[in-house]
Structure formats: C-alpha cells, structure tokens
Amino acid sequence: MIRPILSLKRLSFDKAEGKVCYQYGKDSSELERMDNLEFIARVTSHIPDKGQVMIRYYGLYANAHRGKKKKAGVDSSCPPIIGDEASFIPSRGWANMIRKVYEVDPLLCPRCGGQMSIIAFIEEHKVIDKIINHLKLTFHAERPPPPQVVQQELMMAAEEGEKYF
Numbered sequence: 001m002i003r004p005i006l007s008l009k010r011l012s013f014d015k016a017e018g019k020v021c022y023q024y025g026k027d028s029s030e031l032e033r034m035d036n037l038e039f040i041a042r043v044t045s046h047i048p049d050k051g052q053v054m055i056r057y058y059g060l061y062a063n064a065h066r067g068k069k070k071k072a073g074v075d076s077s078c079p080p081i082i083g084d085e086a087s088f089i090p091s092r093g094w095a096n097m098i099r100k101v102y103e104v105d106p107l108l109c110p111r112c113g114g115q116m117s118i119i120a121f122i123e124e125h126k127v128i129d130k131i132i133n134h135l136k137l138t139f140h141a142e143r144p145p146p147p148q149v150v151q152q153e154l155m156m157a158a159e160e161g162e163k164y165f
Contacts, residue, residue: 005043
C-alpha cells in the first residue's frame, strides 16, 4: 500500500467487550470503540473499486500526451527541446489609462514631441532610486490629485496621530 488508511500502532482489540479500539487523537483517551462488523465496514469503504483511477497524471506523463506523440511518430524517449521564448511585448493598456486619467500621453517625448518606444521596465526600487539620484530629478505634479485622495490621506494621517477633525 502506498498510504495505509489506518495505523496498526493505534489499533487494538478489547477481548473483554469484544470490540475493536482505535486511538484517533494524540491523547490515549481519544479512543473509538466499535464492533467487528462496523470496523470491517469502515475499512472496506476505503478500498477502491476495481479499475478506479487512484493516481492521475498530467502534462508529459498523461496518456493523452503520450498518445499524441505516438501518433505523430515522435520518439518518446527523447525529451522535447524547448526553443527560445518569444520576447515579452507589454500591452499599451497602461499608457491608455494614464492618458485618460491624467490627460498626458506617457509615450510622448517631452523634448521633441515624438513617439517613444519601450525598451525595458525597471521594477527594483533600489535601481530606480539610483537612476533618479544620478539624474538629479525631482518630481512635481502639474495639477493636484483628486479631492477624495487628499481626504483619504488626511484621514490616514489623523488615524496614525490619533487626532480626529
């Protein structure tokens, strides 16, 4: 058996009462007593029917995958060679959202007015801070944020300082 349904160390037989005892918890006080027929019924309920699938295979090990390879005439002993993945092309959905919310085109060059192309996305905060400090950039918003954002920030600051307006 790959995984037994019960532990023989926890199983015992009480001859005086004629009952099977099974310790189901960590304490020895957690003991379940049942007659012989009930015990056999419980154990046999865990035995699978003939032909019932107990282990399922997915991906390369699945029968369907192996059958497709066999029909295609591909040697199944050689693992498939994975080619170079296509380079990730980010969607421009984020640029449209920024354009709608802030009414500014993020892909428009501020110097010449031409269309910029995306070279890479930098996500590490340390690298971003290093670039900003090197270029000596400071950011100032051209217009203030919407009023509900300011109100939320004031409420958060009040909760931190436990001061209420």
